Amino acid sequence: MELIGRRLSDAELKSVHDDPDTVEALLFGDLNDYDAEMPEPELNLDKFWHGVHYLLAGSAWDLGDGVAGAAVLGGEDIGEDGGYGPARLVTADRVRVVADALDALDDDTLRARFDRRAMKAAEIYPDIWHEDVPADRFLGHVADLRRFYRSAADNDQALLLMIT
Template sequence: MELIGRRLSAEELRAVLDDPTTVSLLLFGDLDDENVEMPDPELDLHKSWHALYYLLAGTAGRSDDPAAAAVLGGEDIGEEGGYGPPRLLDVETVRVVAAALDMLDVDTLRVRFDPDALAAADIYPGGWVRGVDDFDSFLAPAFADLCRFYRSAAAQDQAILLAIV
């Protein structure tokens, strides 16, 4: 399971709201046409998404923390994709999430990182035995990508689609 994200222009947002079936096309391209490749996601947290959520939310369960919404926030939209439907974060929510992420830094998350707690909470993808190496090589770069993605979307007044694939 990996988390991908795509920023939406105002036109794309209107299209998604008018016809939620366009969500799959925006995220995955035209899968019926074997000559068309799947578009590269603008955000791909790979398998780090669950651990990032845990570090941002402080729990594996649902959280109202705006920073945690960067990973599992938004409203369901479009068709079920196997790991739940894609989610849409509107422009205002993107601004709130970006501001919440700006209040954090990698050192804050490093302090929150506890491999034993992640293992006990059964945080995907598991195998949290390498400790600091897991954080520095896996989670810190993913957090930086997440922050850049939201910062850019907020600066351009864009909505965001997220999906676990």
């Protein structure tokens, strides 16, 4: 499982609202055209999405007390279930709030939340907690997430997020 994300132009947001079936095309390209290349997602937290969420929210699945916990698992369901749930749409207003919350979290705070035993007990995906995976590996993905949200916020854009 990986978490991917895409910023939406005004026209793309309108098409998603008008026809939620366009979500797949926006995230994966034209699935009926076997010769077409799949577009690169603007955000790919790879298999580290769940650990990033845990660091931001302090929980395996809840959004936590802070706004930053909504960065990975927030938004409203839209479109078809792709196997791990439908995509989620994060409005431009919410993007700005989450971007500000992500910017306010420093790496030292997140590093202090990194606890392999607690993450294993919470069954955080992927099950790598017996390995010596450094906190900085997750912090790199948090930095990607910050840039993604900040770019969308600065451009007044909504986001699509999906676990594939």
